[in-house]
Amino acid sequence: MTDKILPREAVEFFRRKSLKATDHWTDLWHGEHARFFTVARSVYADILTDIYNEIDKAIESGETLRDFQKNLKPVLQRKGWWGKTEDGVQLGSMRRLRTIYDTNLRAAYAAGRWERIQRRKDYMPYLQFIIVDDNRTRASHRVWANKVYRVDDPIWNKIYPPLGWNCRCIVRQLSRAEVEARGLKVETGPELQYVSWLNRKTGQVQLVPYGIDPGFDYNVGKANLRVKSREQVADKAASWPAEITDNTVRNMVKDEDFADFYEAPSGYYVVAAADDLIKKTLKTEVSAIYFSDESLIKNKHHHPDLKLEDYQNIPEVARDYDYLVQDTEKSVVAVKEIKDKKYWLAVKITRKGDEIFTQSYHLTYEAQIKSLLRKGKRLK
Known part of the structure; x- marks a missing residue:
């Protein structure tokens, strides 16, 4: 990667990320990398923060790889995150710092570049x-x-570079006149061949396009814009009247973007609108009910029987519930039967009282409902 200063959009992309400790790079997948910054096996927050801050400096000021390595190596050595552990696990090394530097700078460049591409595509559509x-390519x-x-060809959903570790490929945006002047042929993206x-x-077997490294077969620019758009909508939704929020959300969960959020959670999503009874019970004026990426990941893990279409029922469960029960001072549970399925939606107000988040969402049964009604305060 060059040591030139990257565009403003690249800096913004990186700074929107939250830090997340993981054991392996693939613990985050596709769009999750647009939401989180991670370095595998950096289990201590201060080490992850040190690396994040140095990457941020490199993206903003054009810090070279050599300076990046020189600045970080003594810090990581002092904190014991260097070399190999007794069981052979690789922690910090000059080679690993090169990979961290290269991967993050290229992703930031690609995300920022895609944002500019979208702004110019009306007059530069290729x-x-x-x-x-x-010989390295x-x-x-x-x-x-x-x-x-x-x-807008769907092929860029899979082959927008980088396509793997140390990939140096990029894209060039062109106008119609430039395509004609260079004698280029505009094609339709072909069907990709996939390998297991x-x-x-x-232990999961996944299909990835042939020739693309696992985890790189997605468009980081699109993932970034989805996160950005979701957060903008979520911020605005906090002040929307409940009726507007409800109508908007019922349409949003049917959209392709919600399907993307379901498949690869990143950021947070407005999934329902609280009615007056829920707002009164939780002592809040806000209507938007959010589902965070971390909560969705946990929910999918604990309730794998729920499919996309089940999650698309959340607005109806939250709004047209059969039962509403206050189970704690700051949380309520809505229960709704839809097409012979009984859904349980638990939501909780934040400590400040300015946001409502989904705690859990799953299928329920009569005995569990009776227990809820017996132990909690029934509101409906």
């Missing part, structure tokens, strides 16, 4: 895939060299 033409990346597709990849940590 993208050309550009490789570095030397992978053959599987070389096949895309100089290919031109429309900005085993995630050794989870």
Whole structure:
């Protein structure tokens, strides 16, 4: 990656990230990398923060790889995060710092670049895939060299670079006049061939496009804009009247973006609108009910029987409930039967009283409902 200062959009992309400790890079997947910053096996918050701050400096000021390594190495050595552990696990090393630097700067550049591409696509509607033409470029990346597709071609959902570790590929945005002047041919993205990849940590087998490293087969720019858009909507929704929030959310959960959020949670999503009874009980004026990425990830883990269409019922459960019960001072449970399924939605107001978040969402049964009614304060 160059040591030039990256565009403002790249800096904003990186600074929107939250820090998250993980054991392995694949613990976060696709769009989750647009929401979180992680370094595998950096279990201590101060180490993750040190690396994050140095990356931030590199993105904002153009700090070189050499300076990045020189600044971080003594800090990480002093804190014991260097070399290999007794059981052979690699912690910090010069090579690993190079990978961390390269991966994060390229992702930030790509995300910022995509934001600019979207602003210019009306008069520059094409993208050309550009490789570095030397013996280090992978053959599987070389096949895309100089290919031109429309900005909105779905192929960019999978082949928008970087396509893997240390990938140096980029895209060039072109106008119609530039395409014609260079004698280029605009094509329609082809069907991709997929290969099976085993995630050794989870045991899951996933399909990834041939020639693209696992975890890189997504568009980081699109993922970034989705996170940004969700957060903007979520911020505005806090002040919307309940009726507007309800109508808007019922449409939003049917949208492709909600399906993306369900598949790869990142950021937070407005999933329902609290009615007057819920607001009065929770002593709040806000209507928007959010589902955070972390809560959704946990919920999917604990309740794998729920599918996308079940989550799309949340607005109805929250608004047209059969039962509403206050189970604690700051939380309520709504129960609703839809098409022979009984849903349980628990929501909680934050300590400041300015946001309502989903605690849990799952299928329920008569005995559990009776227990809730017996122990809690029935409101409906």
